[in-house]
Each structure stands twice: as structure tokens, then as C-alpha cells.
Amino acid sequence: MHLTFLFFAPWGFYFSAVFNAATGVTDIFYVTALTLVGVLVNALWFHARQSLRTHGMAALFCLLALFVVLPMNWLYNGGADGPTLMFFVLLAAYALGAVVLRPWQRVALIAGFLLVPTMLILATHSRPTWIPGYTDPGQRLLDLTVSYYFSITLLLILMGGYLRRFESEHRDARDTAMRDSLTGLLNHGAFHGVLDQYGIERVSRPDRAILLTYDLDHFKQVNDSYGHAYGDRVLQHFSRLLNETARAYGGVAGRCGGEEFNVFIPRATRSQVVALDNRLREQCMGQPLDxxxxxxxxxxxxxSAPSFSVDEWLGRSDSALYAAKADGRNRSLFDDGAMMTIPSNKRA
Structure with a gap:
């Protein structure tokens, strides 16, 4: 957003310089000053683009406009009769709404937006002859009209930028709230939300869905033997492989307990589930850790139940998991007792 603003701001100064020169609103000195300010802001944009210090350059632009450009515009462009106060409001909307500031910087900037216009108004009241006026009412009307439409256009652009930033931050916050902080998989609540949504839509789905539950074998022993840091690496590594494998089969993965994971596939056949399970095992065997x-x-x-219940479905998947553990671990079973895991010496 700041790069876009710094890119278009100089063109506003160039337009103002041309407009003021063409209409005779200000003298040639201020026209030249506006042009030089435009060149300076171009340099700020280029530096921000090269160094990626967009917030710093945006803050510098705000200081330049607040303490140099707008006071000059007040002195050379009609004072209180001109459009400068309108520009102060526009700059405040950008500086206080978009630029990232520390608390003390924000307080100082607010003070600047209060003090600078106040000092200019008081100076105008005590020394009215310092401010050159408009040559006729028509010139003032034209200047204020153009300045208003220029300001409202920039304000709408700023509001659009604020809205896009808010929507982006809202999406990021919502996604973060749905993700397990360690593995990046869906967390318990988000995964159950997927199952609940499926339950609402299941009447219109012609194919059966599958729910898988995985549990890492002897994970507590791994944690106790090699430490929690290594245990976290194991969880992250397995989660990455599980997520990649689940997505390859049109599924979604979640971490629903310490070392317990789930996969939901909305449309699947038994052979596809067997293929997923064995592909995941091959990935784990082919990418060992320390x-x-x-x-x-x-x-x-x-x-396959006549009426849908998330708890009943999870219970059947868990029962199959416990049966696999009781059968010797390092294998997977369907809830009807059928073996999913192909022995390693028979895999293609």
C-alpha cells in the first residue's frame, strides 16, 4: 500500500504545479517548489522499493508533507480561504490510519496535526497581509472544486486500501485460529468443523467418505529418550508428509491430539484409502529422521451409518486404530477388520 501511495503522490504534486501555473493561483516560486517536492517523493519511492523500507519512507513523506509542503501551500495558496485544511485532513487519514508508528510517534504526529494548522491560522489572523489572496471568486471556486475532487479520489483509494488490508488480516487471523501452531495442520476444532459441514451436505454426496485416525507408535518413548525438541521435529515431519499425502488424494488432515492425527476424504474407494496409507508409510520410511x-x-x-454422527464415526475409526495397535502396531486396519497396510516385501 505504501509503495502505491508513494508512487502516485509525486503525480499529485506535478498535477498541482501544472494546475497552479495554468490558472495563476500561485506564483512561479511555489510551482517550482511543488515540482521539486514531486522529484523528492519519487526518490523516496525508489529508495523504498529498493530497500523494502516502505514504512520508514512513508513516515518520512508524512513528516515532509506536514511540516514543509502543507505550510508552504497555506502561505502561497490562499491560507484559510484555500484548500490546505482539506489536505491536512487527507494526510492525517493516511498517516494515522496506514503508517505503522510507535505509541509516542503516534502521539507526536497527532500533536503535529493539531499544532501546525493552529499556528498557521493564528499567524494568518495576526499577519493577514502575508497570505496572497485569490484574484477573483471564480479562481477560488475552481481551485477548491479541483482540490475537493482530487482529495475525495485519494480518500476513496485510501479507504479501499484499508478495506483490503482489513480483509487480508481477517483471513490471516481466521486461518491462524484454525491451525495447530506446531504442525500447521487443522486443529481439533477446525477439523471437527469440516466433519460437521460434511454431515450437513452428505445427503447430496453420491460417494461414501472415509475418516482415518493415525497415532505415532511409541511416541512417549521417543520424547523421553531424545527430548521434547526432537519430539516436536517428529510431529512436524510426520504432519508435513501426512498433509502432502492427504491433499494428493483430495483429503484434509488435522492434528486432533498430542500424537494423534485425522484425515478426512469426502469421496474415496477402499483401494484409494489403501494406496494413501501405504504411500504415507513409504514416505516415512524413505525420509527418516536422526x-x-x-x-x-x-x-x-x-x-456407512444410516444416520450421521461425528462421534460415532470417530469412535469406529478409533476402534480400528486400537485394533491395529493390539495387532502389533505399525499397521492400519479398516473398522471391519480388513488390513490396509501392504507388507513391505509386497509393495510395488
């Missing part, structure tokens, strides 16, 4: 490959057990249940 203390070996990750081993896990899994359970899967299709949405």
Missing part, C-alpha cells in the same frame, strides 16, 4: 523412520498405526471407517 533416530530412525517414523512408525505409526492407523484406523479407517467409511461413512
Amino acid at each position: 533416530h530412525g523412520a517414523i512408525c505409526f498405526s492407523g484406523g479407517a471407517a467409511f461413512d
Whole structure:
């Protein structure tokens, strides 16, 4: 947003210089000053673009406009009869709404927006002859009209920028609230929200959905033996592989407990589920960590109940997981007892 503003601001100064010269509103000295300010702001934009210090350059522009450009505009462009107070309001909307400031900087800037116009008004009252007036009412009307439409256009652009930034920050905050902070997968609440939404829409879905539950084998022992930092690495590594594999089959993955994970696929066949499970195992075996490959057990249940219940569905998937653990771990079972895991010596 700041780069865009710094890019277009000089053209506002150039336009003002041409307009003032053409209409005779100000003398040649101020026309030249506006042109030089435009060149200076061009330099600020270029430096911000090269150094990526957009907030710093935007703050510098605000200081330049507040303490130099607008006071000069007041002195050379009609004082209180001209459009300068309108420009003060426009600059305040940008500086206080878009520029990132520390608390003391914000207080100082607010004080500047209060004091500078006040001093200019008092100076005009005590020394009215310092301010050259308009040559005729028509010239003033033209200047105020053009300045108003120029200001309202910039204000609408600023409001659009604020709205886009708000929407972006809202999306980011919502996404962050839905994600597990360690793994980046959907958290417990968000994953259950996906299942609830599926339950609402399931009548219109011709294919059965599948729910898988995975649990890392002997994870507590890994944590106790190698430390929690290594345990976090294990969780992050497995989560990345699980997410990639789930997305390849049109599914979504979530972390719903310490070392427990779930995968939901809205449309799946038994053979696709078997392929997903074995692909995940091959990925884990092919990308071991410092203390070996990750081993896990899994359970899967299709949405086959006459009436939908998230708890019942999760319960069947969990029961299949516990059966896989009781059967020796490092394998996955369907809730009907069928084996999902292909022995390593028989995989393609």
C-alpha cells in the first residue's frame, strides 16, 4: 500500500504545479517548489522499493508533507480561504490510519496535526497581509472544486486500501485460529468443523467418505529418550508428509491430539484409502529422521451409518486404530477388520 501511495503522490504534486501555473493561483516560486517536492517523493519511492523500507519512507513523506509542503501551500495558496485544511485532513487519514508508528510517534504526529494548522491560522489572523489572496471568486471556486475532487479520489483509494488490508488480516487471523501452531495442520476444532459441514451436505454426496485416525507408535518413548525438541521435529515431519499425502488424494488432515492425527476424504474407494496409507508409510520410511523412520498405526471407517454422527464415526475409526495397535502396531486396519497396510516385501 505504501509503495502505491508513494508512487502516485509525486503525480499529485506535478498535477498541482501544472494546475497552479495554468490558472495563476500561485506564483512561479511555489510551482517550482511543488515540482521539486514531486522529484523528492519519487526518490523516496525508489529508495523504498529498493530497500523494502516502505514504512520508514512513508513516515518520512508524512513528516515532509506536514511540516514543509502543507505550510508552504497555506502561505502561497490562499491560507484559510484555500484548500490546505482539506489536505491536512487527507494526510492525517493516511498517516494515522496506514503508517505503522510507535505509541509516542503516534502521539507526536497527532500533536503535529493539531499544532501546525493552529499556528498557521493564528499567524494568518495576526499577519493577514502575508497570505496572497485569490484574484477573483471564480479562481477560488475552481481551485477548491479541483482540490475537493482530487482529495475525495485519494480518500476513496485510501479507504479501499484499508478495506483490503482489513480483509487480508481477517483471513490471516481466521486461518491462524484454525491451525495447530506446531504442525500447521487443522486443529481439533477446525477439523471437527469440516466433519460437521460434511454431515450437513452428505445427503447430496453420491460417494461414501472415509475418516482415518493415525497415532505415532511409541511416541512417549521417543520424547523421553531424545527430548521434547526432537519430539516436536517428529510431529512436524510426520504432519508435513501426512498433509502432502492427504491433499494428493483430495483429503484434509488435522492434528486432533498430542500424537494423534485425522484425515478426512469426502469421496474415496477402499483401494484409494489403501494406496494413501501405504504411500504415507513409504514416505516415512524413505525420509527418516536422526533416530530412525517414523512408525505409526492407523484406523479407517467409511461413512456407512444410516444416520450421521461425528462421534460415532470417530469412535469406529478409533476402534480400528486400537485394533491395529493390539495387532502389533505399525499397521492400519479398516473398522471391519480388513488390513490396509501392504507388507513391505509386497509393495510395488
